[in-house]
Each structure stands twice: as C-alpha cells, then as structure tokens.
Amino acid sequence: MNKSIVKIEHLSHRYHKDWAIRDISFEVGQHGILGLLGSNGAGKSTTMNILCGVLNQTEGNVFIDGINIRTEAEKAKRKLGFLPQHAPLHLDLNVDEYLNYCAAIRDIPAREIRFAVAAVKEKCGIAHFSKRLLSNLSGGYRQRVGIAQAIIHNPMLVVLDEPTNGLDPNQILEVRKLIREIAEERSVIFSTHILSEVQATCQDIRMIEGGRMVFADTMQAFNNYIMPNSVLLSMKRPPALEVLAALPNIKRAENANEGNIRLHFTASEDISKMIIETSMNQGWELTEIMLEKSSLDEIFAQLSNHKKPEQTK
Numbered sequence: 001m002n003k004s005i006v007k008i009e010h011l012s013h014r015y016h017k018d019w020a021i022r023d024i025s026f027e028v029g030q031h032g033i034l035g036l037l038g039s040n041g042a043g044k045s046t047t048m049n050i051l052c053g054v055l056n057q058t059e060g061n062v063f064i065d066g067i068n069i070r071t072e073a074e075k076a077k078r079k080l081g082f083l084p085q086h087a088p089l090h091l092d093l094n095v096d097e098y099l100n101y102c103a104a105i106r107d108i109p110a111r112e113i114r115f116a117v118a119a120v121k122e123k124c125g126i127a128h129f130s131k132r133l134l135s136n137l138s139g140g141y142r143q144r145v146g147i148a149q150a151i152i153h154n155p156m157l158v159v160l161d162e163p164t165n166g167l168d169p170n171q172i173l174e175v176r177k178l179i180r181e182i183a184e185e186r187s188v189i190f191s192t193h194i195l196s197e198v199q200a201t202c203q204d205i206r207m208i209e210g211g212r213m214v215f216a217d218t219m220q221a222f223n224n225y226i227m228p229n230s231v232l233l234s235m236k237r238p239p240a241l242e243v244l245a246a247l248p249n250i251k252r253a254e255n256a257n258e259g260n261i262r263l264h265f266t267a268s269e270d271i272s273k274m275i276i277e278t279s280m281n282q283g284w285e286l287t288e289i290m291l292e293k294s295s296l297d298e299i300f301a302q303l304s305n306h307k308k309p310e311q312t313k
C-alpha cells in the first residue's frame, strides 16, 4: 500500500449497551478507492461517523494523516471531506448558495470561495444547475452536490456513506465515474451493501459484518477468493474417480448427484480445455461441463457467519 493517511486502531463502539462495531482496524493509502462493504446494520455508518469525527468512539483510535481525530478534531477534519448517508443538504438553497455556505464553514478564505465553488461545480458536472434549488434536483444531482461539498476544501481524504443508495442505474454509473475521478487526486472511502458496487469501483475492500471485520484485502484478492474451484462433469463413459483425480491440477474427484462427477482443482488457467481434450482422447464422451462458482451472496454469508460482536459486555 502507498503511505497510509488513515489509521484505524481497535475501534469499538456501543450505543447504550449494544456493541455496533468491535475491534475494527485498518489503514487507508494516499490514493485509490477503498470500499467498506457490509449488509444493513453491519456497522458501516458507525465506522464512518467515527472516522470523520461526527461520533466519539467507545474504544480505539483513529488517526488522519497522523492526527488523532478525537483529541485534535478540528485539525484532523480539515484533511477530510464527508458525505454522510443522509446528506445535510439545505433544500431551500440553490446550488451556488449552498456551496458558498459550505466553503465558508470550511474556512476557505473569502476571496477564494468563488474560485473553489466554480471548480467543484465543474468537477461534479453541476455548473449548469448553479441557480437551481436543491429541492428541485434529481437524486443523482443532489448526490453530486453532496460530493461537491465534500471536496470543496480539497481534502486528502473523502468519505462517502452509501453514495449510490437510491439512485437509478444511470445515475449510479455517473456517480461511480465521478468517484473514480475524484480519487485520482486523493483517497476515497465509500460504503455500500452491494458487492458489485465495490467490485466495479474499488482497489481495496474491507468487509464488516455484525460489527466485525471479516475480510480485508485488495479487490484482486477478493476476486481470487471467490473464483470457482470445482467443476461438474457429465460423461457417458466416465473413467474411475482415481483416473480423474490423477489429472494435472486436480485435487480431488467425487461422485455428485444425478450421476455427475465433481472435480476440485487448484488454481489453473484453463481447466475446462484440459478436461475436454482429455475426454476426447480417452473416449469418455463428455456431455456437459460446468464451473461451479459460489454466488456472491454465499460468500457474503460465509465470511459473515462466524464473527458477531457480543451484544453486551
């Protein structure tokens, strides 16, 4: 990972007596997009609210570029922009009025505000709606305004809580593109409960379930994790299982239902090709071959299964 700008150490939080997150630790590099994935109630918003200094944690520490967000909140917050799940948009303001207001509360010097507002409107594709009331913008454009306020002070880190939630498919694609663009110059963390969202956008993934971190690695590693590792064969003249188990890169062969045979293989570039060719050479009369891939939901359930925080302490 490139030099880290966020360090989260053993973060835990409880509301009243119930723990919402438990012992979450991870770091975030200076560039790229990190996806925080988890189902509803997993603890994403709690983590992001603490990370952005909106909520004080029960235990653990968060450092933004080495600054403790709890003890030096104002200094740390200058380095980040945040779009919470329920963006605090003032619907009675127009885009210019709202962004001017955001620039002022972000301490941008008065003489630079006009330039800063123009720059984010351009970047977020909302310049043509400058005088439009926020209440009259579509969901996708409101989200763009929300992202604009998060980057108006040019922070090194942008945190977006479910930025594509409630958008239609076109708006989702547009907001994803915008997120990729703003991540070219800084680090972006965004949360979602949709796996394909993270796969489409992120280089790194942190998955939280039941308040615990259940997966933390690159997107590539996650995709490898969910790659198929077994194949189902139907053959008219199948050989003995031992013959199949002895094939290159095959770990194990077993009988499956309906007379099929399942082969478990180690990572291999082209297992299907090898099986088809061998079957033709040996006269096994292969009629069907199907790679078995766990569904994303199964992976989600499997990873989440065994890590639940205690409900009380």
Ligand SMILES: Nc1ncnc2c1ncn2[C@@H]1O[C@H](COP(=O)(O)OP(=O)(O)OP(=O)(O)O)[C@@H](O)[C@H]1O
Pocket (backbone or CB within 6 Å): 015, 016, 019, 020, 038, 039, 040, 041, 042, 043, 044, 045, 046, 047, 085, 193
């Ligand atoms: N203010 C609160 N008071 C009490 N419990 C809360 C509060 N906010 C969140 N929780 C609980 O903490 C747990 C984690 O919630 P959190 O909002 O962090 O999850 P999430 O992953 O962001 O979910 P969602 O996508 O539904 O917002 C949930 O069980 C939730 O009910």
